[in-house]
Amino acid sequence: MVRAIMLSPPGAGKGTHSEWLTLHTGAAHISAGDMLRAEVARGSDLGRQVAAYTERGDLVPDELIFRILAPAVVAAARHTGGYVLDGFPRTMPQALRAAQFGADLALTSNAVIYLTAPEEELVSRLLDRARRDGRTDDTLGVIRHRLAVFAKETAPLVDYYRGRGILLELSTDRPEAEVQADLLDWLSARGLMPPVAAESGPDHADRAGATLPRT
Numbered sequence: 001m002v003r004a005i006m007l008s009p010p011g012a013g014k015g016t017h018s019e020w021l022t023l024h025t026g027a028a029h030i031s032a033g034d035m036l037r038a039e040v041a042r043g044s045d046l047g048r049q050v051a052a053y054t055e056r057g058d059l060v061p062d063e064l065i066f067r068i069l070a071p072a073v074v075a076a077a078r079h080t081g082g083y084v085l086d087g088f089p090r091t092m093p094q095a096l097r098a099a100q101f102g103a104d105l106a107l108t109s110n111a112v113i114y115l116t117a118p119e120e121e122l123v124s125r126l127l128d129r130a131r132r133d134g135r136t137d138d139t140l141g142v143i144r145h146r147l148a149v150f151a152k153e154t155a156p157l158v159d160y161y162r163g164r165g166i167l168l169e170l171s172t173d174r175p176e177a178e179v180q181a182d183l184l185d186w187l188s189a190r191g192l193m194p195p196v197a198a199e200s201g202p203d204h205a206d207r208a209g210a211t212l213p214r215t
């Protein structure tokens, strides 16, 4: 079963491809950003602390992230046997702590999907999403800041996971179905797709390409 980390700058398609992967593997989709937004919407003390960071496009401190995410990852992985972690880890300390946590609980990640697209394409997708969904952190200034935070805090994870031999780098500056066909091939070659999905090949990815247009 796939236990994947989706690593991507904002706007490169981690939401879309996480949902596709979840749908076609049965693994649980755990979106760090969605969980944080839900906490903010609840209006809890924790939510107020979280909002102070997310509104500026800064990363929420590692301690808060673990408090919110760890129970969900354990429960979801126990329930489905796999997970697609969308937006976590995002810093080296998060990655190292997640690796330790995974080793302790026999939940170590076996795939890291690194999605890329040119910066101006990322900005334009996020501005489109702002018009569609009205996310408060999809304004031009905050988008630029989130991209800078990605470059500083999250980009170092690429080499870390490449060194562990579990990284797939995919350009999403092309049709979704092509990205999904490449993803399917790579996961199938590693025995990480359930047999039915793996056998149905790229046509399957074409059909799956009709899933939600999120970034």
Ligand code: AMP
Pocket: 010, 032, 033, 034, 036, 053, 054, 055, 057, 058, 059, 060, 061, 065, 086, 087, 088, 089, 090, 091, 094, 137, 146
């Ligand atoms: P996303 O929905 O993935 O774009 O995340 C939205 C915001 O949530 C980010 O800009 C951060 O402020 C916060 N966030 C999401 N994931 C993390 C994480 N792993 N560590 C710290 N902050 C995070």
